[in-house]
Amino acid sequence: MSAYRMTVHSVTGVTPNMAMLGREVLTPVTLIAQPPHEPVKLTVPYVTSFRNAMREAHNRIRESTNSVARIQKSIVL
Secondary structure, X not given: OHHHHXXXXXXXXXXXXXHHHOOOOOOHHHHHOOOOOOOOOOOOXXXXXXXXHHHHHHHHHHHHHHXXXXXXXXXXO
């Protein structure tokens, strides 16, 4: 089932993971070696805006967790 969810759909041009989650799901293999970048042309405006919203949310989360991690690390020392 995960193979289906990671395959680009011929009609939508995106994977079901991208369509439903706004991102690709990482598998243990992709955590070890990054997959090659294959540009995907998005044809559905909703998918594009959803993907951008998910990316922005993830970037904000990364920034705030990095900030908190630096603060906690400096307190411990």
